[in-house]
Amino acid sequence: MNIKVLYFARIKESVNYSTEDLLLPADVSNINTLKKYLASRGEVWAGLFDGKQTIRAAINHELVDDMMAINDGDEVAFFPPVTGG
């Protein structure tokens, strides 16, 4: 399936871009497996997505936990804990 992925704040700066269109491998079906897939892309990605850092995820503008399923056409976002206000 195809999804759009957005990165924010320090994650955006680390990976050096803010958005990408991804064709997911068949074994990527939820946030947890997507994080593992991203972590396999290289050192910078592993540092962000290997589970040691707290990274929040949203699907279609809704905060979700790691077991939330991803569907074709979803907009998935990854960002650090929020610091507004």
Add this chain to the structure above:
Amino acid sequence: MTVQIQTADFDVAAELAAMRTASADIGAVVSFIGQVRDINDGDAVSTLTLEHYPGMTERALEQIEKEAKSRWEISGSLIIHRVGTLQPLDQIVLVAVTSAHRGEAFKACEFIMDYLKTQAPFWKKESTPDGERWVEAKISDDEAQSRWKQS
């Protein structure tokens, strides 16, 4: 219930006057203003830049207002949050709540701020003499939010 994300400053007096006069059954207006400090974690801060997730931020704030309205008898609520680069003493956020009596408005205003701090996708980056750095989320903010959880 109103949510505004903007780079421009806001006029608190004008906003509160509009909310206060919206209905004659309003007896209380409670507001909170957050502003930029010139020091954080012991370091001088010259600018603060706020990033957000357009679309999700508005939606998250609207959900927080809706939740506040379901918990307390409030007449109106307003959240204005600025993004972009700000200086010390600049206003960052305004949360205002109106109700018939003060108790509901006080609680709802604090609830909205506590949830905004932990649920709405904003990120702060500050400029210090040692360079730029992202502001870390605080455990105390998570604790402030969790005390509102209903069993």
